[in-house]
Amino acid sequence: MSDLEPVVGIDLGTTNSVVATVRDGVPRVIPNRSGQLLTPSVVAVAKNGKKLVGALAKRQAITNAENTVFAAKRLIGRRWGSKEVEDARRVLPYELAAGPEGHDVRVVLGGRTHPVAEISAMVLSELKADAEAWFGRPVRRAVITVPAYFNDGQRQATKDAGKIAGLEVLRIINEPTSAALAYGFGKQVEKKVVVFDLGGGTFDVSILDIGKSVYDVVAVGGDTYLGGEDFDRRIMDWLTFAFAKENGGVDLRQDKMALQRLRDAAEKAKCELSGSPNASIHLPFLVSAGQGKGALHLEKQLGREKLDELTKDLVDRTIAVSEKTLKDAGVRPNQVGEVILVGGMSRMPRVQKAVKDFFGKEPHRGVHPEEVVALGAAIQAHALTAPAAKGQEVLLLDVTPQNLGILVVGGYFQTVIPRNTTVPTSQTHLFTTVQDNQTSVRIAVLQGQSERAVENELLGEFILDGIRPARRGEVSIEVTFEISADGIVGVAARDVDTGQQQSITVTATSGLTEDELRRILDEQLDDLLEKKATAGEWEERRARATAALAEIEALVPAVHEALERTRFGKDAVQKAEGVVSRVRAALDARDVGALDREAESLDRTLQLFKGLAAQAKPPRER
Amino acid sequence: MAGVAELIDRGVKLYTAGRIREAREAFQRAVDLDPSNEKARAYLLHIRDAVPAVTPFPGTLPPAPAAARPSSAALPPIQPAAMQPPPTAASRGADRPNPAGVAALAAAVELAAQEDAHGEFAPSPWEDGPAGAEIQLEATGGLDLQAVAEKSDLRPLVPEGAPPPAAPERPKSDVDVWLSAAKELFALGDFTGSLELIEKILQVDPDHGEARDYLRHNEATLVSMYESKIAPLTRTPRLAIKPEEVMWLNLDHRAGFLLAQIDGTVDYETLFALSGLPRLDTARILANLIAEGVITS
Numbered sequence: 022m023s024d025l026e027p028v029v030g031i032d033l034g035t036t037n038s039v040v041a042t043v044r045d046g047v048p049r050v051i052p053n054r055s056g057q058l059l060t061p062s063v064v065a066v067a068k069n070g071k072k073l074v075g076a077l078a079k080r081q082a083i084t085n086a087e088n089t090v091f092a093a094k095r096l097i098g099r100r101w102g103s104k105e106v107e108d109a110r111r112v113l114p115y116e117l118a119a120g121p122e123g124h125d126v127r128v129v130l131g132g133r134t135h136p137v138a139e140i141s142a143m144v145l146s147e148l149k150a151d152a153e154a155w156f157g158r159p160v161r162r163a164v165i166t167v168p169a170y171f172n173d174g175q176r177q178a179t180k181d182a183g184k185i186a187g188l189e190v191l192r193i194i195n196e197p198t199s200a201a202l203a204y205g206f207g208k209q210v211e212k213k214v215v216v217f218d219l220g221g222g223t224f225d226v227s228i229l230d231i232g233k234s235v236y237d238v239v240a241v242g243g244d245t246y247l248g249g250e251d252f253d254r255r256i257m258d259w260l261t262f263a264f265a266k267e268n269g270g271v272d273l274r275q276d277k278m279a280l281q282r283l284r285d286a287a288e289k290a291k292c293e294l295s296g297s298p299n300a301s302i303h304l305p306f307l308v309s310a311g312q313g314k315g316a317l318h319l320e321k322q323l324g325r326e327k328l329d330e331l332t333k334d335l336v337d338r339t340i341a342v343s344e345k346t347l348k349d350a351g352v353r354p355n356q357v358g359e360v361i362l363v364g365g366m367s368r369m370p371r372v373q374k375a376v377k378d379f380f381g382k383e384p385h386r387g388v389h390p391e392e393v394v395a396l397g398a399a400i401q402a403h404a405l406t407a408p409a410a411k412g413q414e415v416l417l418l419d420v421t422p423q424n425l426g427i428l429v430v431g432g433y434f435q436t437v438i439p440r441n442t443t444v445p446t447s448q449t450h451l452f453t454t455v456q457d458n459q460t461s462v463r464i465a466v467l468q469g470q471s472e473r474a475v476e477n478e479l480l481g482e483f484i485l486d487g488i489r490p491a492r493r494g495e496v497s498i499e500v501t502f503e504i505s506a507d508g509i510v511g512v513a514a515r516d517v518d519t520g521q522q523q524s525i526t527v528t529a530t531s532g533l534t535e536d537e538l539r540r541i542l543d544e545q546l547d548d549l550l551e552k553k554a555t556a557g558e559w560e561e562r563r564a565r566a567t568a569a570l571a572e573i574e575a576l577v578p579a580v581h582e583a584l585e586r587t588r589f590g591k592d593a594v595q596k597a598e599g600v601v602s603r604v605r606a607a608l609d610a611r612d613v614g615a616l617d618r619e620a621e622s623l624d625r626t627l628q629l630f631k632g633l634a635a636q637a638k639p640p641r642e643r
Numbered sequence: 644m645a646g647v648a649e650l651i652d653r654g655v656k657l658y659t660a661g662r663i664r665e666a667r668e669a670f671q672r673a674v675d676l677d678p679s680n681e682k683a684r685a686y687l688l689h690i691r692d693a694v695p696a697v698t699p700f701p702g703t704l705p706p707a708p709a710a711a712r713p714s715s716a717a718l719p720p721i722q723p724a725a726m727q728p729p730p731t732a733a734s735r736g737a738d739r740p741n742p743a744g745v746a747a748l749a750a751a752v753e754l755a756a757q758e759d760a761h762g763e764f765a766p767s768p769w770e771d772g773p774a775g776a777e778i779q780l781e782a783t784g785g786l787d788l789q790a791v792a793e794k795s796d797l798r799p800l801v802p803e804g805a806p807p808p809a810a811p812e813r814p815k816s817d818v819d820v821w822l823s824a825a826k827e828l829f830a831l832g833d834f835t836g837s838l839e840l841i842e843k844i845l846q847v848d849p850d851h852g853e854a855r856d857y858l859r860h861n862e863a864t865l866v867s868m869y870e871s872k873i874a875p876l877t878r879t880p881r882l883a884i885k886p887e888e889v890m891w892l893n894l895d896h897r898a899g900f901l902l903a904q905i906d907g908t909v910d911y912e913t914l915f916a917l918s919g920l921p922r923l924d925t926a927r928i929l930a931n932l933i934a935e936g937v938i939t940s
Contacts, residue, residue: 055908067916077913080904084919278900278919285903305890306899309849316896592646599871606875615875 028162028191028406029152030398032199033141033179035094036221036248037365038062039395040148042156043403048206048396050389053151059365059391060151064143065089066131074147083281086114088131092222093140095245096126097182098175100478108246125533136533138178139541142185149186163188164402166394169195169227169241170422172468172478173510173527181533185541191405195422197227198236199397200363203388205231206400212358213239215347217376217384218394219339220364222248226343228350228357240441241422242346247338249291249366255331256287256323260302264319271308271317279308283319290323295368298325329371336375343379360384365391421446425480425502425510428465430455434474437502449501451517453494461486462498464514466527480527485514487521562616566604569623572630573601579634594633597626647677652833654686659824659840666690682831818844822853829861834868842931849895862923869926872933876911878940880929892937898928905938 029051032039037059041050050058055076065078066088073081082089095109101119106126110117116129120136127134145165152160165188167179176193183190197216204214211232218225225243229236260283261273273279282304290300300323306316329336347354360380366372367390376384388396421444426436429452438448454462462485469477488496497517504510513524584594600622607615654669667690673683821840828837844854858865870876882889882905889902897920904917911929918925932938 068919069916069922071913071916073913073916077909077917081917081919276896278896282900282903304899304903306892306894306896306902309896316894316899318890592649603871603874612875612877 025407026162027152027156027158027160028164028399028402029148029160030199030395030400030402031145031148031163031165032196032395032398033094033145033165033167033182034062034220034394035092035223036062036250037391038144038148039392040152041392041395041399042152043399043407048203048399048403050392050395051152051155053147054154060144060147061091062094062141062144063089063091064093064130064140070131072131072143074143080285081281083284084277086277088115090115090128090130090140093128093137093144095222096128097137097141098172098178099126099137100124100174101126105245112246121534121537136181136537136541138182138533139185141179141182142541145182145186145188149188161187161189162191162402162406164192164194164398164405165190166194166196166199166398168223168225168243169197169238170225170243172423173480174478178533181538184538185545187545191402194398194401195227195238196225196363196394197229197241198238199395199401200361200388200393201229201231201236202397202400203393204359204361204385204397205236206396209233210359213352213356214359214361215343215357215380216361216363217339217343217367218243218363219366219372220248221366222246222250224248224339224342224364226339226346228346228352237443238441239352240346240350242342242349244338244342247335247342249288249364251335252291252328252332252366252369253284253287255335256291256328257283259323259327259331260287260319260321263321264317268310268317271310273308273319276308282307291328291369292365294323294325294328295370299323325370328369332371336369336371339372340375340379343376354380357382361388361393362386362390363393421504423468423470423478425466425468425504427452427500427512428463428467428474432474434467434469434472434477437500438504440470444504447501447503449499452498452500454488454491454496454498455493457492458490459493459496460488460490462488462514464500464512464523464525466510466512466525480510481512481525483512483514483523483525485516485521485523487519488516489519559613562613562620563608566608566616566620566623569627570601570604573597573627576630576634580630583633583636593629597629600626647673647680647683648831650676651680651683651686652828652831652836654683654690655824655827655831655833656836658690659820659827663690818847818851818854822851822857825854825857834864838865838868842927846893849897858923858927859921866923866926869923869930872930873911873926876915879907879910880905880914880933880938880940881907883936883939889937892935897924898932901925901928902932902937911940 027042029040029042032041038061039050039059041048043049052058053060053075057076060075061079063073063075063078063082065073065081065085067073067081068085068088078089079091082091092109092113096106096117099106101124106117118127118129118134119125120127126137128137128140129135130140145163149160149163163183165179165183167176171179179193180190196218200216200218201214204210214229214231216225216227216229218227223243223245224247225241227241228239230239231237257280264273265271273283286302286304290302293300302319302321302323304319307319308317309315310317347357357380360376360382362368362373362376362384367376367384373384421438421440421442424434424436424440425438426434429435435450435452437450438446442448452462463482464485465474465482466480467474467477468480471477485498488498499515499517501513501515502510503513510527511524512527513522515522580594600619604616604619604623606612607619650669650673654666654673657663657666657669667687670683670687670690673680674687677683821844825837825840825844828834828840841854841858844851848854882902894902901914901918901920904914909917914929915922915925920928929938933940
């Protein structure tokens with residue numbers, strides 16, 4: 022193993038997350054502590070108060086819907102009241118609330134309100150812990166991927182999530198860039214590449230130009246409500262209706278436990294059908310048939326053809342979105358040199374066939390679709406921390422995810438730097454005054470895709486005054502936007518005649534205030550200290566219980582002798598043996614609570630044994 | 644030698660199994676061992692009281708003499724309502740008159756001693772006569788119609804104009820008997836025995852309201868009992884039978900759900916979190932699955 026401190030790449034997905042690293046020059050995915058490569062991006066507080074993250078949280082997502090948070094990525098860095106948040110509120114079963122200043126979104130989980138970044142941090146913490154278990158040493162640094170269309174606020178919120186999870190986020194990179202990086206790893210690639218990313222909850226299609234180790238995202242498009250879960254839902258609906266038909270109208274959707282099992286089975290069958298033509302769905306004792314009638318079973322075979330029929334329109338939508346994205350970017354399908362499939366859903370044979378038919382070529386199958394984004398992030402993390410051999414440097418050219426510009430008269434938005442512009446960049450536009458003798462102008466910096474300023478994200482504003490008094494339209498004001506490689510936006514406005522100048526540096530905000538961030542980090546520190554204190558208490562209790570057990574064991578021969586000589590009830594001794602066995606189990610399990618519960622009984626047992634042992638001695642020996 | 648509590652426990656179990664004679668013997672031995680034990684004496688009294696309760700329903704025949712019955716399994720059903728919980732400090736209050744006063748208790752013990760001579764039932768002329776007696780004429784020369792009916796398919800006719808027989812009292816179901824007995828056993832501290840009976844009820848009727856209420860009210864005790872059968876909770880259970888054999892089990896949908904979560908990767912404590920069911924239900928289902936050899940850890 023390398024002596025360098027380990028660094029990881031994290032694909033923080035809407036549905037699943039993956040962590041990867043580069044070891045001995047080879048990028049590889051780190052399995053989680055359950056041995057799985059994918060960790061569901063789901064966080065829950067179970068009905069018994071236990072916090073669950075990942076696969077366990079997902080397994081109770083339907084039965085405990087109001088306290089299970091999934092798809093937090095749809096909300097991170099979003100404004101309360103925005104269209105995206107309103108859309109999410111309509112479909113999410115958990116409660117959302119406005120942040121303290123009414124701008125950002127909060128999630129209600131287990132009776133507490135959390136910033137979305139804190140929820141994402143729980144997933145990141147889980148991945149960090151998995152990586153630490155795999156490396157056997159702390160992991161402190163990571164590269165995290167985000168969709169190419171994420172704005173600066175969403176990127177900053179993702180960074181905050183990393184910080185809360187105890188990670189220094191070396192860089193935030195775009196998912197398609199990351200996928201292309203993994204695809205191009207160790208190769209000399211110079212071509213136009215399409216990344217077709219059909220994940221669990223979203224579909225993204227990106228066009229990249231790769232040339233001489235330069236990865237340039239040319240265009241992005243997609244559908245934020247199209248993914249593997251839609252395919253699962255089609256299977257669930259089909260099963261539900263078939264079951265109702267065969268069982269006198271019993272509706273599985275009315276039973277949360279049945280629905281949970283149905284969803285798990287539908288997803289499993291869907292995955293199986295990517296590798297085999299048929300899948301068996303077998304759910305014994307699925308739902309109650311009514312008073313005293315026992316439980317009903319579900320037995321069904323699902324064929325690949327049936328799945329294709331059930332999901333045809335969903336597959337067609339992916340192609341329609343791809344077509345539009347290519348058209349917008351002025352790229353014809355036959356100009357695409359390679360199509361990289363990303364996301365588990367792209368394993369479906371029907372999807373692959375549709376991609377092949379549209380692009381006129383077989384999609385690339387060299388990298389696992391679920392892993393490719395994390396692997397690219399790991400490659401980038403490695404490149405940022407390990408000295409690269411000559412000729413192996415990787416230069417990532419990220420692009421601006423959305424248009425950047427300013428507010429102009431009439432409430433309109435004037436773009437200064439269009440989306441998909443490679444950063445770093447600098448661009449200048451000339452503006453003028455709208456009133457006679459106007460001596461100041463307000464420069465409101467915005468980011469977004471709408472022509473109406475109010476529908477875009479306000480990044481910051483400033484006033485440029487001291488303008489030469491003149492008739493309207495006679496004054497020239499030069500506005501310059503500069504974006505650094507780190508994504509920091511600088512905006513300057515200058516009166517060309519007088520040289521009077523004002524500027525602003527825009528740092529993206531996630532909605533999480535500094536105070537909140539500090540509070541969350543403090544709470545985590547408290548938790549850590551509590552765990553340490555618990556460890557101390559455990560040692561103390563373990564020592565006490567072990568000593569009592571040793572003493573009891575030493576008294577056992579004398580107790581047996583006493584039982585033979587006296588009429589003492591064997592019941593009490595049996596109970597004592599039960600206590601001893603429970604204490605041993607608690608010690609094995611390191612269960613402080615169980616040990617506490619048995620402490621008093623253990624003490625009584627010791628006293629009982631001492632008393633019995635005393636009776637075993639002949640009177641003259643006493 | 645069995646202790647007083649053990650004898651009382653045994654007596655209650657025998658009683659619920661319909662083995663009245665043995666139950667009474669157990670209570671009697673408990674009273675012999677500890678004459679001041681109110682619980683034992685009360686049970687003895689109640690079991691004596693229970694005897695008239697086996698009086699046949701209208702339209703049925705009186706029980707055959709003890710000698711004619713091949714085994715106690717053929718006993719008519721016991722009326723569980725006749726068996727009340729043992730008197731407690733609270734239940735001895737004015738709001739719940741207790742017929743088993745001190746004097747009554749003394750009488751009960753005495754009566755029980757007398758009953759030894761007569762078996763479990765009130766003295767019958769059959770017991771005085773030769774066992775397996777044929778139809779006998781009474782001293783007055785009349786025919787014992789009941790005896791005739793006993794020995795043949797003949798049934799007495801209802802005289803014309805006689806009032807219609809009252810509707811027979813609805814016999815208590817097994818579930819009612821079990822529930823009543825479960826309460827008795829719980830009061831005696833026999834949680835395992837009590838739970839076994841509740842389990843029987845829930846197997847027959849998983850949604851039995853009173854059985855579920857009972858479980859809820861005694862939750863803390865019962866949860867720790869069930870958990871002691873599962874412990875330690877950090878262990879990871881797995882299926883102990885072949886997956887295709889699951890279909891042949893007798894489970895309800897809750898158990899089916901929980902069983903589906905057992906995949907060899909989650910420990911018991913996590914199953915409690917995953918189940919979405921109350922802790923008691925989860926613990927009960929898991930303990931049953933272990934007891935039935937469906938899962939192991």
